[in-house]
Amino acid sequence: xxxxxxxxxxxxxxxxxxxxxxxxxxxxxxxxxxxxxxxxxxxxxxxxxxxxxxxxxxxxxxxxxxxxxxxxxxxxxxxxxxxxxxxxxxxxxxxxxxxxxxxxxxxxxxxxxxxxxxxxxxxxxxxxxxxxxxxxxxxxxxxxxxxxxxxxxxxxxxxxxxxxxxxxxxxxxxxxxxxxxxxxxxxxxxxxxxxxxxxxxxxxxxxxxxxxxxxxxxxxxxxxxxxxxxxxxxxxxxxxxxxxxxxxxxxxxxxxxxxxxxxxxxxxxxxxxxxxxxxxxxxxxx
Numbered sequence: 390x391x392x393x394x395x396x397x398x399x400x401x402x403x404x405x406x407x408x409x410x411x412x413x414x415x416x417x418x419x420x421x422x423x424x425x426x427x428x429x430x431x432x433x434x435x436x437x438x439x440x441x442x443x444x445x446x447x448x449x450x451x452x453x454x455x456x457x458x459x460x461x462x463x464x465x466x467x468x469x470x471x472x473x474x475x476x477x478x479x480x481x482x483x484x485x486x487x488x489x490x491x492x493x494x495x496x497x498x499x500x501x502x503x504x505x506x507x508x509x510x511x512x513x514x515x516x517x518x519x520x521x522x523x524x525x526x527x528x529x530x531x532x533x534x535x536x537x538x539x540x541x542x543x544x545x546x547x548x549x550x551x552x553x554x555x556x557x558x559x560x561x562x563x564x565x566x567x568x569x570x571x572x573x574x575x576x577x578x579x580x581x582x583x584x585x586x587x588x589x590x591x592x593x594x595x596x597x598x599x600x601x602x603x604x605x606x607x608x609x610x611x612x613x614x615x616x617x618x619x620x621x622x623x624x625x626x627x628x629x630x631x632x633x634x635x636x637x638x639x640x641x642x643x644x645x646x647x648x649x650x651x652x653x654x655x656x657x658x659x660x661x662x663x664x665x666x667x668x669x670x671x672x673x674x675x
Contacts, residue, residue, distance in 0.1 A: 432553045433495060434615050437607075442561040445520060445554065449501045451588050452519035459525070466510040466528045475526050478540045478625075479506035482548060483522065485623035498552065506544075518547035520556065533637060541625040542616070542633045549615035555608045559591045613658065614665045621672035628666065634659050 504522040
């Protein structure tokens with residue numbers, strides 16, 4: 390075969406590869422747009438539309454499995470007093486949330502939720518809540534919460550992420566990007582380790598050993614506002630959130646704390662919390 394023929398063959402092969410690559414990118418883009426258009430849910434309290442291609446029941450099932458595995462590998466704190474306080478504050482918050490959602494015909498949003506609160510021994514200042522209502526507080530954050538009201542700020546914020554289904558939204562985005570919109574059940578069946586890794590990364594489970602997929606600023610501000618409402622409903626003073634986040638913004642030096650690494654800590658956050666306070670305080674009764 391002469392050089393010209395070889396060049397034509399290579400060019401044809403390159404064009405063919407580029408053509409199929411463009412088709413694949415176009416297909417994924419169409420899937421993404423279709424997911425946004427046809428698979429949306431509404432976030433309570435804010436009314437924002439969010440991408441939702443993953444059934445919450447499947448997220449809860451995966452969450453339970455990850456939570457049980459996490460608790461086997463991470464010791465429960467021997468601090469009985471603070472462990473009891475975590476359960477007390479958490480139960481008070483979730484009871485208020487359950488009551489409010491039931492009273493406003495939104496109880497289906499919490500289908501499958503069985504609230505549980507655990508204090509684990511760790512120097513890492515962190516916390517998370519996964520679908521289904523499993524909340525984990527790392528003992529390392531207690532020096533910064535200071536009291537029950539400060540703890541309520543953290544727990545209500547994490548509960549808000551779960552109830553607003555921010556993790557499911559990010560999971561949906563990751564499935565579209567990595568698997569082209571494959572259903573979660575199929576992803577778990579065919580790529581179990583990859584899917585589990587995405588889930589744990591989305592929720593920050595075992596975050597001290599890996600990388601947390603950060604919530605967007607939109608998610609963070611949304612969780613701030615919803616969390617403040619949950620605090621108010623439970624009888625905790627939402628104004629304590631300003632004090633807590635101001636305190637958090639001043640610690641850590643040049644190395645951000647784990648809890649701060651996925652949260653905006655600038656003055657704009659505190660400003661937004663202050664701006665939301667008049668609306669939030671309408672839910673607050675001492």
